[in-house]
Amino acid sequence: MSRRYRTTRRAFVGGAAASLALARPSFAQASANVVVIGGGFGGASCARALKWLAPKLQVTLLEPNKTFTACPFSNDVIGGFRAIEAQRFGYDKIAAAGITVAAQAATGVDVQGRTVTLADGSSLRYDRLVLSPGIDLRFDALPGYDEAAVEVMPHAWKAGEQTLLLRRQLEAMDDGGLVVMSVPANPYRCPPGPYERACLIAYYLKAKKPRSKLIVLDAKDAFSKQRLFQNAWTELYPGMIEWVSLSQGGKVTSVDPSTKTFVTEFGKHTAQVANVIPPQKAGRIAALAGAADASGWCAIDPVTFESKTAPNVHVIGDACIAGGMPKSAFSANAQAKACAAAVATLLAGGAPAAPKLINTCYSLAAPDYGFSVAGVYQPKNGLLADVEGAGGTSPVDAPREFRAREAVYAQSWFDTITAEVFG
Numbered sequence: 355m356s357r358r359y360r361t362t363r364r365a366f367v368g369g370a371a372a373s374l375a376l377a378r379p380s381f382a383q384a385s386a387n388v389v390v391i392g393g394g395f396g397g398a399s400c401a402r403a404l405k406w407l408a409p410k411l412q413v414t415l416l417e418p419n420k421t422f423t424a425c426p427f428s429n430d431v432i433g434g435f436r437a438i439e440a441q442r443f444g445y446d447k448i449a450a451a452g453i454t455v456a457a458q459a460a461t462g463v464d465v466q467g468r469t470v471t472l473a474d475g476s477s478l479r480y481d482r483l484v485l486s487p488g489i490d491l492r493f494d495a496l497p498g499y500d501e502a503a504v505e506v507m508p509h510a511w512k513a514g515e516q517t518l519l520l521r522r523q524l525e526a527m528d529d530g531g532l533v534v535m536s537v538p539a540n541p542y543r544c545p546p547g548p549y550e551r552a553c554l555i556a557y558y559l560k561a562k563k564p565r566s567k568l569i570v571l572d573a574k575d576a577f578s579k580q581r582l583f584q585n586a587w588t589e590l591y592p593g594m595i596e597w598v599s600l601s602q603g604g605k606v607t608s609v610d611p612s613t614k615t616f617v618t619e620f621g622k623h624t625a626q627v628a629n630v631i632p633p634q635k636a637g638r639i640a641a642l643a644g645a646a647d648a649s650g651w652c653a654i655d656p657v658t659f660e661s662k663t664a665p666n667v668h669v670i671g672d673a674c675i676a677g678g679m680p681k682s683a684f685s686a687n688a689q690a691k692a693c694a695a696a697v698a699t700l701l702a703g704g705a706p707a708a709p710k711l712i713n714t715c716y717s718l719a720a721p722d723y724g725f726s727v728a729g730v731y732q733p734k735n736g737l738l739a740d741v742e743g744a745g746g747t748s749p750v751d752a753p754r755e756f757r758a759r760e761a762v763y764a765q766s767w768f769d770t771i772t773a774e775v776f777g
């Protein structure tokens with residue numbers, strides 16, 4: 355294990371513990387209404403942290419789904435070695451923590467009146483609003499890809515039915531069939547996710563359909579943990595995965611769902627199974643609240659996570675522009691805690707302290723083959739910037755036993771974060 359790598363893990367454990375444990379007493383008297391929109395990794399974490407930090411706060415969590423289906427590890431479901439049930443989490447424990455959980459979608463935000471409207475027509479007043487709506491797909495950005503096309507060429511970039519659809523399509527495919535995936539330009543949810551997915555689709559193909567191949571059409575020339583992924587492709591799935599980069603003509607310019615065809619500037623690829631990961635933007639409610647900019651994402655103050663355009667509205671998780679921090683569940687959870695501390699401090703009349711945040715992303719190339727990237731971030735020039743020299747990736751030349759251990763750490767990470775957020 356490299357020295358840089360060890361240092362990062364120690365920093366995470368210490369940092370996560372310190373931020374909540376030290377802050378609680380000074381917030382104990384804060385009493386106000388905080389509404390949190392979105393019961394995923396960011397929103398559920400934030401609601402819990404707010405209630406824990408300032409028990410007198412009235413915290414309401416809005417989430418239309420009765421259960422949450424987690425994206426991390428959903429590629430294992432597609433690879434055929436994990437049940438979708440292991441991805442599902444309820445909200446009972448969050449309600450038991452004293453948070454009002456309303457099974458409602460927010461349909462509008464009146465920033466001046468500090469009011470959220472709900473799908474049933476009712477409304478809620480807030481003193482501070484936290485948005486963690488995750489992503490929406492940009493149906494205006496890839497010609498041919500619309501709401502009907504997702505049923506034929508699944509994205510599986512929101513976990514649940516889409517995950518199962520892609521899995522079923524792989525099961526129904528002939529041995530010798532071609533799978534094609536498209537990957538968008540940055541930024542998008544989970545930078546290493548498409549390449550992990552390529553590995554785990556190849557894992558399934560190698561076992562069940564060894565004459566099949568996978569083409570990854572990419573709108574980028576470089577990606578997260580690239581050498582680690584490419585080494586794994588060579589070692590585990592020789593000849594099965596072809597990565598076509600931007601400069602090799604990998605950018606998809608349109609799709610045709612009637613034939614499952616991907617069109618690039620250099621040609622066409624017709625697939626038997628087509629996985630389109632389209633360009634994305636912040637969940638729609640962010641734009642309705644006036645928090646999203648022309649990029650589709652939400653600019654924030656990196657100390658408080660308050661929107662730069664919508665006062666008293668804070669944005670965390672995939673929806674926000676977090677500088678160097680990737681759009682991951684780990685980031686959303688870390689941002690949620692920092693945001694909760696800032697909101698509680700602001701409501702108590704104080705000045706929030708600048709946070710130091712950590713992210714680690716594990717990827718599996720096979721059930722017993724994992725690796726990771728870690729980073730540390732702090733506010734700088736209006737963004738969350740990488741702390742130079744902190745973090746790093748798993749060593750490129752590690753033995754298989756090391757990769758097997760990282761696969762175990764990945765599972766422990768998932769169990770720990772989901773227990774903290776939903777358990």
Ligand SMILES: Cc1cc2nc3c(=O)[nH]c(=O)nc-3n(C[C@H](O)[C@H](O)[C@H](O)COP(=O)(O)OP(=O)(O)OC[C@H]3O[C@@H](n4cnc5c(N)ncnc54)[C@H](O)[C@@H]3O)c2cc1C
Pocket residue numbers: 391392393394395396397416417418419422424425426427428429458459460461486487488489510511512543544547637638639670671672673681682683684685686714715716717
């Ligand atoms: C295939 C894949 C693999 C991944 N693997 C990893 C991994 O290994 N590690 C990792 O850290 N991250 C991983 N991620 C990324 C991770 O899933 C996201 O970064 C994380 O879920 C972001 O949290 P969030 O709170 O911003 O959004 P989400 O967790 O998506 O939560 C958003 C919630 O908001 C709700 N919502 C939206 N609009 C409204 C509204 N108007 N009213 C009420 N509720 C609303 C939604 O129903 C949803 O429950 C992966 C993603 C994918 C696609």
